[in-house]
Amino acid sequence: MVRMIYVEIKKLLSSKTLWVLVAGALLPGIIAWLMLLEHHNIGWNDYLHVAMFIFNIQSILTFAVFVSYIWAREYEENMIEVVLCYPYPKYYYFLSKLVVMLFIILCTALMFVFGSSIFGALFFMKMIPLATMFKLMKILGLAVVMHFMLLPFMFFVVMITKHILSGIVLGVVCMVSSSVFVFTTYIQYIPFYIPMVLSDNMFGYDKAYLSSYSVPWYILSITFVLSFILCILDLRRKWELR
Amino acid sequence: MRRLLALEFLKLKGSLLNVLLLCTIFLPILIIVIQYMVSKDSSSFFSVVASNSTVISLSIFSVIIILASYIVAREYKDNTITYILMTPNSRIKVLVSKFIMLFISILLIEFFTFALLLITGYVLEGLSISYAIKFLEAWAKSSVMYFLLTSVVVYIALVRRNFVSSLLIPLIALVFTSPFMYKETYIIFPYLIPIVAVSNTLGVELNQGSSNSLQFVILFAVFIVFLFLSIKKFSARE
Numbered sequence: 337m338v339r340m341i342y343v344e345i346k347k348l349l350s351s352k353t354l355w356v357l358v359a360g361a362l363l364p365g366i367i368a369w370l371m372l373l374e375h376h377n378i379g380w381n382d383y384l385h386v387a388m389f390i391f392n393i394q395s396i397l398t399f400a401v402f403v404s405y406i407w408a409r410e411y412e413e414n415m416i417e418v419v420l421c422y423p424y425p426k427y428y429y430f431l432s433k434l435v436v437m438l439f440i441i442l443c444t445a446l447m448f449v450f451g452s453s454i455f456g457a458l459f460f461m462k463m464i465p466l467a468t469m470f471k472l473m474k475i476l477g478l479a480v481v482m483h484f485m486l487l488p489f490m491f492f493v494v495m496i497t498k499h500i501l502s503g504i505v506l507g508v509v510c511m512v513s514s515s516v517f518v519f520t521t522y523i524q525y526i527p528f529y530i531p532m533v534l535s536d537n538m539f540g541y542d543k544a545y546l547s548s549y550s551v552p553w554y555i556l557s558i559t560f561v562l563s564f565i566l567c568i569l570d571l572r573r574k575w576e577l578r
Numbered sequence: 579m580r581r582l583l584a585l586e587f588l589k590l591k592g593s594l595l596n597v598l599l600l601c602t603i604f605l606p607i608l609i610i611v612i613q614y615m616v617s618k619d620s621s622s623f624f625s626v627v628a629s630n631s632t633v634i635s636l637s638i639f640s641v642i643i644i645l646a647s648y649i650v651a652r653e654y655k656d657n658t659i660t661y662i663l664m665t666p667n668s669r670i671k672v673l674v675s676k677f678i679m680l681f682i683s684i685l686l687i688e689f690f691t692f693a694l695l696l697i698t699g700y701v702l703e704g705l706s707i708s709y710a711i712k713f714l715e716a717w718a719k720s721s722v723m724y725f726l727l728t729s730v731v732v733y734i735a736l737v738r739r740n741f742v743s744s745l746l747i748p749l750i751a752l753v754f755t756s757p758f759m760y761k762e763t764y765i766i767f768p769y770l771i772p773i774v775a776v777s778n779t780l781g782v783e784l785n786q787g788s789s790n791s792l793q794f795v796i797l798f799a800v801f802i803v804f805l806f807l808s809i810k811k812f813s814a815r816e
Contacts, residue, residue, distance in 0.1 A: 367754075367757050508637070509605060513605075520613070
């Protein structure tokens, strides 16, 4: 398993798709900085709230791109036959890719903290207060878990289509349609927007409607468990037929 | 030329993209209808469409990027470029046929989207002549504007020769910088111009950063520069 994770990381490091990660992590800070440039009476909390809002929306596409890439590249580059030659249980491939995705989310989150702190410091001309930093880390930690819980669903979509395009389209559709749902009450029930809604509320804002804190977590958990089971079942069905 | 154009459409037939094109037309409309149905305030269907025009524009432009990169990059991926270049057609003709095919596709996608929105509005609330005229204007304006941007995507696809990377570069740039459409500095990202123009035409002013003529001049300049670069790249003997 460790060897497979190592192989996945090596394959990933050799690709230029990593630039998407850099863009997804640093752009929210830059965009928030440029958007708030004309506003004067704002503090660190407002700035980080805007940056986090953009980060959560953009992350849907960022992670969808990575999931599509690390799963569908085996089919696109005709590597799947080579990969299947190795004597590992088939679900190991899925689990190793899931672990690699966790690393990717963690790296993106850390780069986001770094980028937002730098651009925030340029904006306010002072360093980020320690208490605000801890608050950001706490909210971001939960956002990492929430984004991770959405991954099996993305994997499942790419698995059944075996095409990189399907995952990218899923990411674009979810990201673009977020602006339609953002001010409605039922945004809290759509799994892809839950990280955005909960982060917004944890920052102390109520831009996105939230009636109960626990219901979105239940929805995310059900999405995670169901799509995880579907992925495993799909893998068993496909590879037993081979 | 007509034969090359027919060939381009034939290659598109039966690919996964057809499903995607249908999704792009129906999905934003479906989302807007849902929003109209569940909205508590008494806003009309056409005002809901106008306030969500950015969603329609972003989804249409995303599929145009996918389409443009696909029709160029697949020639390299499937190695059909060798056979195309063996035919007695000049390279410029081959490239121009791709651009014409893109223009026709954009016109059709936009036409079906706005026509379906108009029909849905007619079914829900009755016909509004003023909105029909606005939709017609938005259709014509956005079709031309989106087409002027395709040369950028085609050039990236010619340079990268890989479907995924040639698709991701413009798509990520578009989606990640889309918040700038609410700022007057949006003009520095030419691909946001059609989104702002459509929104302004439908009556929701995202910003008043620049005039119509300036928008067209910028897009035309982008088209000419990248068309020249694309022709140069495609004509280069390797």
